Amino acid sequence: MVGITSFGAYIPIYRLSRDIIANSWDRGSLKGERSVANNDEDSVTMAVEAGSDCLKGLDSKKVDGLFFATSNAPYKEKLSAGLIATVLDLPEELITSDYANSLRAGTAALRGAVDTVKAGSASSLLVTAADCRLAYPRSDQEQWFGDGSAAFSIGTDKVIATIETSSSINKDIMDVWRNEDDQYVKVGESRFILNEGYMASMKEVISSILQKSGKKASDITKLVLPSPDYRTHTTLAKMLGFDPNAQLQDTLLGSVGHCGVAHPLMLLVAALESSNPGDTILMASYGDGAEALLFHVTEEITKIKPQRGIKKYLQSKMMLTSYEKFLSFRGQLEPVPAEPFRTFPSASAYWREQNSILRCHGSRCKKCGRSIFPVQRICFNCRSKDEYEEIRYAEEVGNIFTFSIDRLAGRSDDPVVVQTVFDIDDGARFYLSMTDCYPETVNIGQQVEFTFRRIYEGAGFHNYFWKCRPLRDGGI
Amino acid sequence: MRSLKDEVAIIGMGCSKFGERWDAGAGDLAIESAYEAYEDAGVGPEDIQACWVGQMYAPVGGLGGSTIADTLKLTNIPIIRNENWCIAGHVALIEAAIAVAAGLYDTVMAIGVEKLKDTGYPGLGTGRGMSPVYEARRTAPGSFALIARRYFEEYGLSMEEGKETIGKIEVKNHRNGSMSPKAHFQNVVTLEQVINAPIIAYPLGLFDCCGNSDGSACAIITRADMAKSFRRDPIYIKGFGIAMDAILPHMRPDFGWTSFEALKTSSRKAYEMAGIKNPREEIDVAEVHDCFSITELIIYEDLGFSKHGKAKEDIDSGFFHLEGGLPVNPDGGLKCFGHPVGASGLRMTYEIYKQLQGKADLPERQIKDVHRGLSHTFGGPPQISALAILGNEKG
Numbered sequence: 001m002v003g004i005t006s007f008g009a010y011i012p013i014y015r016l017s018r019d020i021i022a023n024s025w026d027r028g029s030l031k032g033e034r035s036v037a038n039n040d041e042d043s044v045t046m047a048v049e050a051g052s053d054c055l056k057g058l059d060s061k062k063v064d065g066l067f068f069a070t071s072n073a074p075y076k077e078k079l080s081a082g083l084i085a086t087v088l089d090l091p092e093e094l095i096t097s098d099y100a101n102s103l104r105a106g107t108a109a110l111r112g113a114v115d116t117v118k119a120g121s122a123s124s125l126l127v128t129a130a131d132c133r134l135a136y137p138r139s140d141q142e143q144w145f146g147d148g149s150a151a152f153s154i155g156t157d158k159v160i161a162t163i164e165t166s167s168s169i170n171k172d173i174m175d176v177w178r179n180e181d182d183q184y185v186k187v188g189e190s191r192f193i194l195n196e197g198y199m200a201s202m203k204e205v206i207s208s209i210l211q212k213s214g215k216k217a218s219d220i221t222k223l224v225l226p227s228p229d230y231r232t233h234t235t236l237a238k239m240l241g242f243d244p245n246a247q248l249q250d251t252l253l254g255s256v257g258h259c260g261v262a263h264p265l266m267l268l269v270a271a272l273e274s275s276n277p278g279d280t281i282l283m284a285s286y287g288d289g290a291e292a293l294l295f296h297v298t299e300e301i302t303k304i305k306p307q308r309g310i311k312k313y314l315q316s317k318m319m320l321t322s323y324e325k326f327l328s329f330r331g332q333l334e335p336v337p338a339e340p341f342r343t344f345p346s347a348s349a350y351w352r353e354q355n356s357i358l359r360c361h362g363s364r365c366k367k368c369g370r371s372i373f374p375v376q377r378i379c380f381n382c383r384s385k386d387e388y389e390e391i392r393y394a395e396e397v398g399n400i401f402t403f404s405i406d407r408l409a410g411r412s413d414d415p416v417v418v419q420t421v422f423d424i425d426d427g428a429r430f431y432l433s434m435t436d437c438y439p440e441t442v443n444i445g446q447q448v449e450f451t452f453r454r455i456y457e458g459a460g461f462h463n464y465f466w467k468c469r470p471l472r473d474g475g476i
Numbered sequence: 477m478r479s480l481k482d483e484v485a486i487i488g489m490g491c492s493k494f495g496e497r498w499d500a501g502a503g504d505l506a507i508e509s510a511y512e513a514y515e516d517a518g519v520g521p522e523d524i525q526a527c528w529v530g531q532m533y534a535p536v537g538g539l540g541g542s543t544i545a546d547t548l549k550l551t552n553i554p555i556i557r558n559e560n561w562c563i564a565g566h567v568a569l570i571e572a573a574i575a576v577a578a579g580l581y582d583t584v585m586a587i588g589v590e591k592l593k594d595t596g597y598p599g600l601g602t603g604r605g606m607s608p609v610y611e612a613r614r615t616a617p618g619s620f621a622l623i624a625r626r627y628f629e630e631y632g633l634s635m636e637e638g639k640e641t642i643g644k645i646e647v648k649n650h651r652n653g654s655m656s657p658k659a660h661f662q663n664v665v666t667l668e669q670v671i672n673a674p675i676i677a678y679p680l681g682l683f684d685c686c687g688n689s690d691g692s693a694c695a696i697i698t699r700a701d702m703a704k705s706f707r708r709d710p711i712y713i714k715g716f717g718i719a720m721d722a723i724l725p726h727m728r729p730d731f732g733w734t735s736f737e738a739l740k741t742s743s744r745k746a747y748e749m750a751g752i753k754n755p756r757e758e759i760d761v762a763e764v765h766d767c768f769s770i771t772e773l774i775i776y777e778d779l780g781f782s783k784h785g786k787a788k789e790d791i792d793s794g795f796f797h798l799e800g801g802l803p804v805n806p807d808g809g810l811k812c813f814g815h816p817v818g819a820s821g822l823r824m825t826y827e828i829y830k831q832l833q834g835k836a837d838l839p840e841r842q843i844k845d846v847h848r849g850l851s852h853t854f855g856g857p858p859q860i861s862a863l864a865i866l867g868n869e870k871g
Binding site: 340343350371374376381402405407409428431458463465 | 724
């Protein structure tokens with residue numbers, strides 16, 4: 001029996017009230033708030049977060065595949081799934097693929113994973129989807145879009161939701177697209193894309209999956225529909241005989257926004273978070289046609305280890321108070337450059353040290369037991385040479401030993417850098433910048449967790465490394 | 477191991493004007509200090525048999541000794557450049573002394589020069605991380621602020637008490653600097669100004685940080701037994717020490733952040749060679765590495781001027797003032813001279829040399845009855861420390 005064995009999600013800590021965007025342009029607000037990826041986040045770092053949330057309680061060494069879906073990969077040519085898998089410290093023998101270019105890429109990856117496991121090519125596959133799409137300043141989309149990610153583990157062991165049926169409709173239509181050199185999403189005439197795009201495709205795919213599975217609308221416990229606005233999915237549900245109040249999963253549009261490729265998967269996570277054994281979930285996603293999947297929730301859902309998921313990440317937030325800062329986070333507004341970096345990265349050094357830089361490995365001396373980060377060939381304590389084992393620290397929690405709040409080191413759009421020195425229980429000490437925090441609340445003894453971030457651009461490639469942040473579990 | 481106490485003497489020194497020297501390149505700065513040193517020693521370039529250079533970045537690293545050979549036209553002699561962070565000037569001095577003591581040369585030069593203002597470095601913040609990944613955002617103020625935050629925590633100082641304690645160090649240094657014609661900053665500041673200044677790296681404010689500036693300083697060194705043939709008041713090298721800790725302190729497990737092994741080890745070595753048992757009593761004047769106010773405080777403790785955790789008492793009592801028991805940074809220190817990295821160690825040594833000769837550039841700054849002086853630099857992330865102890869008579 002193939003199905004979902006675990007799930008995870010991630011919502012960036014920053015939220016921006018849509019009123020702030022609206023006021024900046026003297027136009028109407030779409031109300032509520034949207035999530036905003038911090039300036040050190042992108043689709044890859046968010047996929048790592050959701051992937052790591054999903055892997056809690058699973059043995060990552062048994063994962064033998066990773067798919068990543070996004071419409072905004074950091075590289076036009078280069079595998080993001082491979083980078084995510086490395087950061088999650090997955091084994092090297094691994095099936096990896098990027099799914100891209102369509103809002104349907106997330107569900108395509110999910111279905112691809114199910115088929116791969118069914119075919120026996122992999123036994124435990126991680127699916128990650130993340131997006132942070134850019135909309136034209138002043139557009140509706142600028143307010144609607146949000147940033148976020150979701151992840152699922154697909155396998156055969158302790159399945160929490162089996163996948164009963166699927167249906168896929170292909171329709172070529174110019175509704176939302178980006179040409180090769182476009183930074184911003186282009187959107188067609190709204191009545192046309194709503195009626196001939198979303199409504200037509202979704203109606204067809206939902207009717208198709210109900211027919212294939214022999215189920216009626218009333219047999220469905222939860223209907224999971226990403227929606228282009230606050231209303232359209234409700235109209236659609238009614239039209240197909242569903243009861244929107246009882247059956248429709250909240251779209252997160254008011255609190256997070258439409259997270260592109262990741263959105264249907266994030267909604268599925270939210271649905272699973274409040275599901276009971278025996279529930280039937282119908283999820284449909286829209287984009288160049290539509291795709292639907294039907295899930296049956298099993299007893300195993302009561303036994304899974306708690307994830308942060310949508311629920312917890314939704315609660316923990318920091319409000320962004322400036323529209324200009326929001327624009328600067330994705331480079332839409334270029335502030336005065338900060339002092340240039342004086343030490344430049346090297347592709348070969350970055351590659352050579354990826355166990356420390358990407359996998360977050362330190363070394364533990366086999367002779368004296370001293371742990372240290374990054375990996376040291378000669379023990380700091382007893383000087384034994386090349387006698388160490390590598391330890392992954394990314395899932396550990398640290399305690400701040402000392403810190404500074406540096407107003408000189410930052411970028412002009414992120415001028416304050418909290419530098420922290422913190423300890424892990426085994427004695428390893430880390431020196432990392434802190435992100436997602438209110439600098440004035442940082443203190444000695446404070447608990448911090450690791451978070452993988454894009455630290456800067458240099459030598460023609462994106463440089464990723466770890467930072468720390470205050471624990472997000474339970475909110476800030 | 478052999479002690480080199482009193483085997484080597486300094487017979488001439490020079491120091492350029494420090495500051496934003498838009499008018500002078502690295503070469504001009506070197507000429508300024510070297511020709512003052514030649515004149516002071518009564519020698520010329522033809523007398524220099526070898527040269528040690530302390531130069532960290534500027535104008536760029538990796539140029540070897542060429543910068544000095546090209547400028548000073550010191551030809552066909554060994555010129556050895558070191559880039560040992562902030563202690564590079566001291567390393568040049570000490571290595572030159574060792575070579576003379578070994579009998580290889582009679583007369584050599586140690587010179588430090590740095591032209592930071594041609595590199596685009598702003599007023600503050602020299603010292604970016606060594607690794608583009610692990611230390612991408614490391615700055616000097618950010619690193620030394622880690623010491624301050626921890627020190628306040630460790631010794632139970634409230635933020636106000638802590639800021640006031642380190643602030644008093646800067647009030648003292650600025651007062652001294654106001655009497656120092658070669659200093660970059662020659663203004664007096666009040667404790668209120670220091671405490672209320674904009675924050676650079678919390679908890680350090682603007683006046684807790686030294687600035688980036690240009691400068692050069694130079695020493696001519698010879699055998700002690702030849703020294704009096706050059707001048708009647710040579711200054712003898714009594715002892716020295718250099719030590720470097722392993723691993724960036726930020727990543728060093730169990731590191732306490734309030735005391736540095738390199739400071740303790742390098743000073744112990746220097747005291748042993750100089751025969752000093754109680755530095756608080758036996759040192760008459762000191763120039764120490766006040767790159768940040770907190771640095772001067774932990775140096776008081778690690779160099780044995782104050783007991784650990786007790787520097788505050790000595791700061792409050794004015795023990796390190798010009799009129800105090802042990803005047804520290806009588807020329808205004810890095811705080812007023814700025815920190816042209818490779819030049820600072822020799823600039824500090826220049827002040828001690830002049831004080832021991834009774835020739836401080838302004839008589840108001842001349843400390844009375846001085847026989848033993850110490851100059852010290854501390855640098856890197858921080859990780860490395862060097863000292864030289866000088867005296868105006870043998871024995």
